[in-house]
Amino acid sequence: MNFCLKLLIVLGILSQTSDVFAGEPMLLRLHLKQEPILTGKLLQMDSQRCWLMQPDGWMKTVPMKSISRVERTKKPFRADSAMTIRARLQRQYGRGYQVSTGRHYVVVGPPGRAHDYVELLDDVHSGFQNYFATRGFRINSPEFPLIAIVFTDPKAFADYCAQDGLRAVRGLRGYYSMKTNRVAIIDSEHSRVSDTKTRADQHGDLFATVAGNLRDTLVHEATHQVAFNTGLHARLGMNPRWVVEGLATVFEAPGILDRSTRHEVSRRINRERLIWFRNYLVERRPENSLEAFLQSDQLFQTATLDAYSQAWALSFYLIETRPVEYARYLQTVTKRASESKATSSQRVDDFREAFGQDLRLFEANFLRFMRRLSVN
Known part of the structure; x- marks a missing residue:
């Protein structure tokens, strides 16, 4: 059977699956030529590839040419349990590690x-939910248990990074992968990794902390x-980088997750980011540059800390x-x-649709607000 005919058959089966079970995703099995069978639910597809969500939250990109057979089951897709x-x-x-579960996390x-990591991460999740609930945000509950891997051995961490296609920079402390849906962290003050750029800098599917x-x-x-x-x-x-990193830097502030200080603006300020942004504002930031910042992620490539500080400032x-x-x-x-x-x-x-058509007026108000914040 030639490739074009086979592709039409695979696309037809996947399309039927998407249409028939649109209300409740069903479990698919993709039989691949040279890899194990993949199971999950169909997220999206085109003529070149399809995206399959596995029961543990791992999102696989599967080339169409690698699929030998599509098997539609009669079982609904269900996320794996924490246990x-x-x-x-x-x-x-194995025995060199402990696996602990909490309300939302498996670590x-x-x-x-x-368990100490589980408690902190569960607090992040609860604080996140509470922070947005008090501001009228409606957010969903996670479909999958959230997984974090904490390494103490720099080599084990570097090997894990390599599996994700990440060449770590010196000082890399951890990252979140959209593909695996996992956080990986190195708990070591003596991490030895190379001075190369991360793949995250180029493709935006990994979000790393250096x-x-x-x-x-x-x-x-x-x-x-x-x-x-x-x-x-x-x-x-592809999410705008400033939106993703801005939100994460907002939550770095100690007072964000503390309910007892939620009414104190000073405790919600990320002091390090504010100081850097003030310096950027005085010494390097071009006038009326907000539009350029919104247009692309380029500043994250050319002046990373300037970009992070402005992402924090705008999000805050x-x-x-x-x-x-x-x-x-x-x-x-x-x-x-x-x-x-x-x-x-x-x-x-x-x-503009969200915050007003006059970007210069918005930018003036934004910068005035940031200048008035106290860094003490």
Whole structure:
């Protein structure tokens, strides 16, 4: 059977599956030529590839030419339970690691300490939910148990990074992968990794933290993970980098997750990001440059810390002053990312639609707000 005919048959079966069971995804089995059978639910497809969500939350990209047969089952797709994932991870990592579960997380970590990580990560999830609930945000519950892997051995961490196609930079502390839906962290003050750029810098499917302490890294990457699993960001698609990193840097502030200080703006300020943004504003930031920042992710490539500080500043300003509009904007951005890669003009148009057509007036108000914040 030639490839074109086979492709039409595979596309036809996948299309029927998508149409017939649109209300309740059904479990598919993809028989591949040179790999194990993959099971999961169909997310999306085109003539070249399809995207399959597996029961543990791992999103596989499958080339059409690698599929030998599609098997439609009569079983509905169900996410794996935390206990199922825990048992699988314990078998995979063995006695050198402990696997602990909490309300939302399954954590692989060093013996005797995994539960401590679970408690912190569950607090991030609860604080995230509470923070947005008090501001009128409606967010979904995660479909899958959230998984984090904490390494103490730099080599084991580097090997794990390599499996994700990541060549670690010196000082890399951890990252979240949209593909695997997992957070990986190195709990070591003596990590030895190379001075090369990460693949995340080029493709945007990994969100990495370089430098910083363990707690901040865990909170930052867990915020990515929770946001991508509660519908605030789209896992399948290209999200504006400033939206993703801005939200994560907002949650780095100590007071964000503390309910007792939720009414104190000073405790919600990310002091390090604010100081850097103030410096950027005075010394390097071009006038009326907000539109260029919205159009592309280029600043994250050319001046990473400037980009992170401005992403924090803009996100903090919107959450603090325009929470309802910000919630709608996130919904628009997520929908756009899921459907297609937004053009630079669409990015700006979406922002204007949410916050007003006059970007210069918006920028003036935004910068005035940031200058008035106290860094003490």
